[in-house]
Amino acid sequence: MASNVLVEADNGRGGAEEASLYGFEEIRVSHRFDSNAWLSSFQSRLHSSRPRSRQSLPRNPTAFPGFDFGPGYRSCHGKFSNFQRSGSFQSLFSSFDFSEWWKRKPWTSWNVIGFFSRQEQHQQLQLHQIVKGKAGGVWYWKRMRILVVITALVGCVCLMNWLLLSRLQHTVISPRDGFVNRNSSSVRVKWNKFGKGKRTHGIRYARMMALAAHALVEGEDKPEPNDLWEEPQLANFSWIPCAHQRNREPSEGNNGYILVSANGGINQQRIAVCNAVAVARLLNSTLVLPNFLQSGVWRDKSQFGDIYQEKHFINYLKPDIRIxxxxxxxxxxxxxxxxxxxxxxxxxxxxxxxVFFLENILPILHQNGVVHLFGFGHRLAFDPIPFQLQRLRCRCNFHALQFIPKIQQTGALLIQRIRQYIPSQGSLDTNLVGPFVEEPNLKGQMDFSVKNSRYLALHMRFEIDMVAHSLCDFGGGEKEKKELEAFRKNHFPALAHREKTHKLPSAAALRSEGQCPLTPEEAVLMFAALGFSRKTRIYVAGAQIYGGKSSLAALTVLYPNLVTKEDLLSSSEIEPFKNFSSQLAALDFIACAAADAFSMTDSGSQLSSLVSGYRIYFGDGRMPTIRPNKRRLANIFLKNSTIEWKMFEKRVRKAVKQTKQAHERPVARSVYRHPRCKECMCTRD
Incomplete structure (x- = not known):
């Protein structure tokens, strides 16, 4: 239909002039109107089955706003409504006044122009919507292609992770027949059971564990960092043991007898014994062999003679005190x-x-001839102490306390199997296992060129008593919370009462301050960041780790050569030590002290402190100890969901390097942990 149409009104040339002004073609319409012809046409269209085109006049005048058809049309429209109800043409046209309607001249040029202009705008709007719809379709398919590409990339990454983990899971520990057996799939079975089974505490670092797996696989053929198995600063080689040297007359022990009942575990008891030796010398009294109290936590009935050699202890200290x-x-x-x-x-x-002992304990000895120090432990300061008295403490700890032959022999067997029958580490092994260092396959001198024999020992301080006392959360949910609360109620009633009556720091605050013990996951992530190879032999010391084997399952996937004393010893070999936690701890002490590198997870642990000091004293500056700063590590682990592996490596190595160096003993610090001092060690000329 032509859009440039002009209908000239009959009353003048105004409409035509306006139309020509806008460039429309004129079409003249006669004034005369044949009503009969119009009615015939209307009736024929009314009875026609063909639908009216869009160009036909609308049934509702409101469809053309601003186009006034006049009162005649409005009357007709009302009649037409009556016709629809009655079906009578007579009712439709009986009162329709065509002349009145025509006089109002609704067909002026501007009304027609406005009508067709709106029709054109409507068509343009429809065209715009069609174009917009096509453009939207193109945008939709582009977006779908982008989503498909992203999905494919994510799938590739997941597939790569699966392949790397599969590669890691192909290794299994066979400690008594050699460490690595790459054809076994038992570790994969263990991993699957771990993933499906119930765990005491949850996995908190799934993303970091995956990144560590990538790093370990990629670094299999790369050399480890040069300083990984070395103690920093060569100046440390100038210190040598000299606590065995004496220049004082022996004590006669004339001021009565001192009984000592030591509490705690084997390591607290060891410290109590050496402190009692120093007090006996200070008061010139006779020491009775110490008695060990049974701990409510450890429940071990072992006495001094069940762990240490009584005869050697008495004879070695005879020049110092009477026992x-x-x-x-x-x-x-x-x-x-x-x-x-x-x-x-x-x-x-x-x-x-x-001075406290001279003023308060010595008078009791003079009066009664005997004094019983019950629950004696950390009751003697480290400074200020007379030089020879301090040296006596070192002499007791590093020379006088030797494990009984049963423990030494089994400890030697542990070292033998971890090192795969490589020669011993010299004086350190000799002081640990005594004559059993001369056993076949153990005899030999220190040989640091045999790198395949090296192993890392980890004291995993993650027993239930440590976990419960920390008041931290380890991801085990409500079950873990109830279990630890029950343990505190039974074993730490004062702490349980304080927990109910006081507002204690939250678990999140404790973790951010580094007050929580490192979990097995955090420990193994630290090793991976430091650069220990996946083939590294790792000996895990400690009592029953909270969570059992499920806590270590994920670790053995990353480090398949991870073992405990239960893995290395047969059931018949470990049977004599069952139900004796102190004797089992003695085996851990030997394996950790003899390790090429030792790592603690809690610097406050007594075993870690004593092992660290033992390695400093006998290690000749070649036995590094990793002492993690838990507060710094906590700040790093808090970013586990966003931190990249390279940055994680950098920050962990920096944090550990600052604490790896064994410094000279600070004032008032323990000589058992920091023996590098003039009272215990001497410098080479």
Whole structure:
């Protein structure tokens, strides 16, 4: 239909002039109107089955806003509605006044122009919508292609992760027949069971574990960092042990007898024994072989003679103090508490100076001839202490306390199997396992060129007592929370009461401050970041780790040569030590002290402290110890969801390097942990 149409009104030339002004073609319409012809045409169209075109006049005048058809049309429209209801043409046209309607001249040029202009705008709008729809379709398919590409990339990454983990899971530990067996799939089975089974605490670092797996696989053929198995600073080689040297007359022990009952585990008891030796020398008294109290946590009935060689202990310290196995008969029947000779740890301040014992304990010895130090432990300060008294403490710890032959022999067997029958580490092994270092396949000198024999020992301080006492959250949910609360109630009632009556720091605050023990996941991530190869032999020390084997399952996938004493010893070899936690801890002490590198997870642990000091004293500056700063590591692990592996490596190595160096003993610090001091060690000329 032509759009340039002009209908000239009959009343003048205004409409035509306006139309010509806008360039429309004129079409003249006669004034005369044949109503009969129009009615015939209308009736024929009304009875026609063909639908009316869009160009036909609308049934509703409101469809053309601004186009007034006049009252006649409005009347007709009302009649037409009546016609629809009645079906009578007569009712439709009986009152329709065509002349009145025509006089109003609705067909002016501007009305027609406006009508067709709106028709054109409507068509353009429809065309715009069609074009927009096509453009939207193109955009939709482009977006779909982008999503398909992204999905494919994610699938490739997941496939790569699966392949890398599959490669890692092809290794299994066979400790008594050699460490690596690449054709076995038992580790994969363990991993699958771990993933499907119930775990005591949750996996907190899934992303970091995957990144560590990538790094370990990619670094299989790369050399480890040069300083990984070395203690920093060559100046440390100038220190040598000299606590065995004496230049004082022996003590006669004339001021009565000292009984000592030591509490705690084997390591706390070891410290208590050496402190008691120093106090006996200070007071010129005779020491009775210490008695070990049974711990409510460890529940071990082992006594001094079940762990240490009594004869060697007495004879080695004979030039220093007098030691007897039992009290004289005349003193055994005394009620020590009644006569005032019972002194508990509550009666002695922690880190008491020598003058305290001279003023408070010596008078009791003079009066009653005997004193019982009950629960004795960290009750003697480290400074200020006379030089020879401090040296005596070192002599007791590093020379006088030797494990019994049963423990030494089994400890030697542990070292032998971890090193795969490589020669021993010289004086360190000799002091640990005594004559059993001469056993076949153990005899030999220090040989650091045999790198395949090296192993890393880890003291995983993650027993339930440590976990419960920390008040931290380890991802085990409500079950873990209830279990640890019950343990605190039974074993740490004071802490449980304080937890209910005081507002204690939240688990998140404790973790951010580095107050939580490192989990097995955090420990193995630290090793991967430091650069330890996936083939590294790792000995895990510790009692029953919280969570059991499920806690270590993920670690053995990353480090398949990870073993415990239970893995290395047969059931018959470990049977004599079952139900004796202190003796089992002694085996861990030997394996950790003899390791080429040792890592602790809790710097406050007594075993870690004693092992670290033992390695410094006998290690000749070649036995590095990793002492992680838990607060710095906590800040790094808090970013586990975003930090990249290279940055993680850099920050962990920096944090560990700052604490790896063994410095000279600071003032008031333990000589058992920091023996690098003039009282315990000497410098080479």
């Amino acid at each position: 007897v196995k039992k009290l004289p008969v005349e003193l055994r029947s005394l009620d020590l508490e009644a006569i005032g000779s019972l002194v508990t740890d509550d009666d002695i301040m922690k880190e008491a100076k020598p």
